[in-house]
Amino acid sequence: MTHTGSTKPDPATGRHPVFSITFGVIACIVYLFVMNYGWQLFTYYPATNTWVLFNHPPGPGAGPAMKWYGYVATSLIVGGVAGLLASLIPESALRRFWWPGMIWLVPIVTTIVLFWLIVYVGD
Amino acid sequence: MWSNSELWLTLLILHGLAAFLLLGALTHQTISVWIPIRMHVSSFFDRTRAVSARNYGAAIIVLYIVTFVLGCIVYPDYKMTANNVLVKQHWDKASMSFEFKEHALAFGLALLPAYWYYWKPPLVAERDFVRAMLTSILTFISWVGFLVGHVLNNIAGLGGA
Numbered sequence: 001m002t003h004t005g006s007t008k009p010d011p012a013t014g015r016h017p018v019f020s021i022t023f024g025v026i027a028c029i030v031y032l033f034v035m036n037y038g039w040q041l042f043t044y045y046p047a048t049n050t051w052v053l054f055n056h057p058p059g060p061g062a063g064p065a066m067k068w069y070g071y072v073a074t075s076l077i078v079g080g081v082a083g084l085l086a087s088l089i090p091e092s093a094l095r096r097f098w099w100p101g102m103i104w105l106v107p108i109v110t111t112i113v114l115f116w117l118i119v120y121v122g123d
Numbered sequence: 124m125w126s127n128s129e130l131w132l133t134l135l136i137l138h139g140l141a142a143f144l145l146l147g148a149l150t151h152q153t154i155s156v157w158i159p160i161r162m163h164v165s166s167f168f169d170r171t172r173a174v175s176a177r178n179y180g181a182a183i184i185v186l187y188i189v190t191f192v193l194g195c196i197v198y199p200d201y202k203m204t205a206n207n208v209l210v211k212q213h214w215d216k217a218s219m220s221f222e223f224k225e226h227a228l229a230f231g232l233a234l235l236p237a238y239w240y241y242w243k244p245p246l247v248a249e250r251d252f253v254r255a256m257l258t259s260i261l262t263f264i265s266w267v268g269f270l271v272g273h274v275l276n277n278i279a280g281l282g283g284a
Contacts, residue, residue, distance in 0.1 A: 104256035
């Protein structure tokens, strides 16, 4: 692995890292709930070029629904709000439960859960 | 000026090219963070390892976003053409692999701010492991996205899309 030579400790705290890490962690976790329970912010119907809020029923002949845009939007907004709130927590309080390693462990776990949801649970 | 199908095809090719550049950058970066070169460069593999990984960070973020946005634009065309073929032919595993791709790429998008932070100079040695893991996850996601997209496009072509 690359070693960069610095020996400074790495708390990865401060507004930027706390926002970035919380955003990534929360957005990945929330995404699974959003897709599994259909909490998308909006739904798109390409056949009629129609956008509807949440999963409101479309008009007749709307064709296949595209929920993925809504999944991404919901997850990123929730992740962004969580990141902002976390970045406001004082560092002394944050240190008790702060572990930057969450940012690589969580996406691995959520990807495994995602695979299980798609293959074994389905729509 | 352009017919509708020419426009979709052009956007799809641009999407593929952006993904190709992204994969090249991410693969180089991943190899160089896990097995960096410490002696003189002689073989092709040594040269692959010898790239300056720190210079790739910003380019990778831009390429990921560009590829993602182009993917968002061409997605409705996929849904109305290629996906219809998969559904009609009951190629469920192919459909599921696309679902996995789109969701995994959304995870990748969520990781970009943290990736940016971990590759922001000065690079601190204590962040090496997290940086390498984040880079590897993004590489895995991008390879899955590229291969699934490419294969499904070909499968749909076989099915008459």
